[in-house]
Amino acid sequence: MSAVKEMPxxxxxxxxxxxxxxxxxxxxxxxVITMLAVLFGAYVALFVVGTDATQGEVQRIFYFHVSAFxxxxxxxxxxxxxxxxxxWKRHEKWDALALAGIEVGFTLSLINLITxxxxxxxxWNTWWTWxxxxxxxxxxxxxxAAYLMxxxxxxxxxxxxxFASIYGILAMSTVIFTLIIIRIRPDTIHPVxxxxxxxxxxxxxxxxxxxxxxxxxxxxxxxxxxxxSVFLPLTLIWWRVRLQNAAEHVxxxxxKLLEQ
Amino acid sequence: xxxTPFWRTTWAIMSKDLRAELRSRELVGxxxxxxxxxxxIFSFALELDRLTREEVVxxxxxxxxxxxxxxxxxxxxxxxxEQGNMDAMLLAPIDRSxxxxxxxxxxxxxxxxxxxxxxxxxxxxxxxxxxxxMLALVLLLGIWGFSTVGTLLAAMTVQTRARxxxxxxxxxxxxxxxxxxxxxxxxxxIADAPSEQWQAWPQVLLVIxxxxxxxxxxxxxxxxxx
Amino acid sequence: xxxxxxxxxxxxxxxGLVVVFGILGAYAASIFWRFRNLQKDQQLIKQLQEEDSxx
Numbered sequence: 001m002s003a004v005k006e007m008p009x010x011x012x013x014x015x016x017x018x019x020x021x022x023x024x025x026x027x028x029x030x031x032v033i034t035m036l037a038v039l040f041g042a043y044v045a046l047f048v049v050g051t052d053a054t055q056g057e058v059q060r061i062f063y064f065h066v067s068a069f070x071x072x073x074x075x076x077x078x079x080x081x082x083x084x085x086x087x088w089k090r091h092e093k094w095d096a097l098a099l100a101g102i103e104v105g106f107t108l109s110l111i112n113l114i115t116x117x118x119x120x121x122x123x124w125n126t127w128w129t130w131x132x133x134x135x136x137x138x139x140x141x142x143x144x145a146a147y148l149m150x151x152x153x154x155x156x157x158x159x160x161x162x163f164a165s166i167y168g169i170l171a172m173s174t175v176i177f178t179l180i181i182i183r184i185r186p187d188t189i190h191p192v193x194x195x196x197x198x199x200x201x202x203x204x205x206x207x208x209x210x211x212x213x214x215x216x217x218x219x220x221x222x223x224x225x226x227x228x229s230v231f232l233p234l235t236l237i238w239w240r241v242r243l244q245n246a247a248e249h250v251x252x253x254x255x256k257l258l259e260q
Numbered sequence: 261x262x263x264t265p266f267w268r269t270t271w272a273i274m275s276k277d278l279r280a281e282l283r284s285r286e287l288v289g290x291x292x293x294x295x296x297x298x299x300x301i302f303s304f305a306l307e308l309d310r311l312t313r314e315e316v317v318x319x320x321x322x323x324x325x326x327x328x329x330x331x332x333x334x335x336x337x338x339x340x341x342e343q344g345n346m347d348a349m350l351l352a353p354i355d356r357s358x359x360x361x362x363x364x365x366x367x368x369x370x371x372x373x374x375x376x377x378x379x380x381x382x383x384x385x386x387x388x389x390x391x392x393x394m395l396a397l398v399l400l401l402g403i404w405g406f407s408t409v410g411t412l413l414a415a416m417t418v419q420t421r422a423r424x425x426x427x428x429x430x431x432x433x434x435x436x437x438x439x440x441x442x443x444x445x446x447x448x449x450i451a452d453a454p455s456e457q458w459q460a461w462p463q464v465l466l467v468i469x470x471x472x473x474x475x476x477x478x479x480x481x482x483x484x485x486x
Numbered sequence: 487x488x489x490x491x492x493x494x495x496x497x498x499x500x501x502g503l504v505v506v507f508g509i510l511g512a513y514a515a516s517i518f519w520r521f522r523n524l525q526k527d528q529q530l531i532k533q534l535q536e537e538d539s540x541x
Contacts, residue, residue: 038510042503056493061502068506087482107513111506118502122495136436143433150430153420163416166479170409170434173471177437232510239517246524253531260538 027238034231041067041224049220061119063220067228068112069137073175074233075105076144080172083165092248093241095161098168099151100240104233106144113137124189133190136178143171262353266361269354273362274369277336281370287335291328291374298324299378299385310387317388318446321378322402322439329371329406330431333414334424336367341418350484360411360480368407375399394449401465402442405472409434412476415483438472441465 045063052059082098085091116134117127128134147167154160182190264272281287302320306312340346340363349359376399379391410431417426441464448458 051492053492057496058493058498058502060499064502064506107509111509114505114509115502118498118505122493122498139433139436146430146433150416150420150426153422153426155421159419162482163419166412166416166482167430169479170412170475173437174433236513243517243520243524246521250524250527250531253528257531257534
């Protein structure tokens with residue numbers, strides 16, 4: 001059983017030199033493209049789209065806030081897919097993918113949470129309020145912090161991968177919960193951004209923080225969300241998977257050294 | 261290999277846990293004492309007057325139940341590990357998911373006993389009439405969900421280094437949706453609100469329960485494989 | 487551009503940008519540093535192996 005599991009690892013290390021060079025070049029190119037794309041999105045958000053009349057400059061944070069959540073959602077979804085594939089195939093590369101997805105998702109959800117707080121300070125006059133949406137987003141972050149903690153708490157590597165995969169799948173429920181809580185808890189003061197805007201278009205903005213979305217605003221939001229949820233997770237997850245592979249490699253070398 | 265049927269295995273494991281508990285009474289006893297302490301501490305810490313008591317009682321109830329269930333889950337899984345019973349069950353020709361169902365049923369019954377006893381206790385101590393049949397139903401649905409997720413996660417954390425400390429950390433965020441629906445339903449019931457205002461919440465609870473049960477039944481075999 | 491009536495809160499936008507790119511940069515840096523540490527480890531292991539084989 002264990003021999004079967006170790007086979008593919010040897011294959012990876014024996015992968016032809018040219019192939020790995022090509023991959024490195026590809027990843028480097030992708031990294032540059034991602035950086036340019038993110039900067040382009042930021043440029044549109046900061047200089048092209050007009051200032052919101054009721055909220056002022058701070059409304060521009062929203063383009064990053066929403067995009068970060070979209071990107072985090074992709075990261076966590078990769079965590080679920082990787083976890084399920086690991087449980088099915090038992091190849092450690094799937095666990096590396098799940099870990100990478102969740103770590104990236106966690107980082108991006110931190111951005112989402114903190115930018116939300118910074119936006120709330122001038123608009124709601126408080127950094128934090130125990131609003132259902134905010135609370136569930138914070139709990140979502142904590143769930144993934146618990147995921148990373150669970151990983152650290154298990155020394156047996158096979159057990160760690162297995163349990164992490166299971167918890168990664170289970171943790172997705174908090175992400176879905178955060179997404180749907182606006183529907184089931186209508187008392188939230190968090191603006192509903194991703195919803196058909198027909199009803200609110202042209203309607204008066206209410207003081208609580210929801211705002212009308214003009215076409216340019218939703219376009220900017222779309223551009224940024226697209227860039228953030230496609231390029232950013234892809235690049236970061238790829239780097240993180242590479243790091244994980246390198247770490248596994250070094251672990252194996254260490255184990256070999258100790259055996260001697 | 262002939263396997264013992266699912267339900268017979270489940271029943272056997274559950275009745276083993278119940279019988280052990282009837283003899284030692286340590287689990288339910290500890291949980292009950294804990295809930296008693298918890299609701300008293302809440303009462304002191306929040307300095308509750310009559311009006312606030314009515315407002316916060318469902319929150320107090322549910323937080324107490326969740327922590328009591330964590331207490332029970334840790335103990336029940338640690339017991340299986342310490343005495344090598346888990347390994348024996350894994351060697352037996354039985355369905356792995358039946359082990360889950362049996363352990364979960366045991367945990368469910370213990371926590372439900374504590375929860376149901378908590379209702380009259382809270383009624384007396386908080387002077388809020390919470391001992392109602394509808395609330396007991398919500399309690400049943402909520403505890404069902406806690407024991408499902410809790411049994412799966414406790415089976416995992418019991419194999420880690422941090423053990424008891426890790427279970428609340430990994431379990432609380434995942435049961436949050438259950439907790440929210442349960443508190444909302446209980447609030448409506450305690451406030452004597454018309455049923456159409458809160459009846460969606462027990463339904464939400466039921467849906468989450470079913471989803472978690474299916475997920476946990478499917479994933480438990482991965483937790484205990486060896 | 488008429489500015490009256492529009493809340494003046496650009497400083498929060500700047501703070502937000504610092505956070506967005508700060509966290510992204512910190513994560514990228516952490517991946518980079520972990521790579522560096524691994525490379526150091528690997529070199530150390532190689533060194534040890536060579537010492538072993540010479541003895």
